[in-house]
Amino acid sequence: MKHWVGRPVIMYCGEEPYTIMKGVLRRWDPAASVAVIGHQEIAVPFRDIVFIKALAPKERALPPVLHSVGYVMRERQQFDNAVYFKSAVTIWKGDQLVAFNTTIVAHTKGSVTLRDGQNLLKGNHIFVVRSLRG
Secondary structure: OHHHOOOEEEEEEOOOOOEEEEEEEEEEEOOOOEEEEOOOOEEEEHHHEEEEEEOOHHHHOOOOEEOOOOEEOOOHHHHHHHHHHOOEEEEEEOOEEEEEEEOEEEEOOOEEEEOOOOEEEHHHOEEEEEOEEO
């Protein structure tokens, strides 16, 4: 089983429903009868391992999530990026929430078009964008 060392794997342990562990197999220790997996270096006894398989690239990545902190868009390029990446945008008019987690489909020098067709003036609204992480 040493051919798995250093590779991203998924390990099925115990009885059905299996406990699933994902991560890089760090060590295979026959003296201690354990396999060490993940950055937390969890030791899994050989007797608990049902089977091991390679972790596909799409299974390795965490699902994308929104950053918890947004920023106010002021520059043309920020609006361009929000359109291109379909970023989540929250829109305020003073202290009133106009739109939450919407996307911008187009913008000009003075206005913004939202996915629902609304046209809003840039000078009258505050546009806060949150990018995707991952």
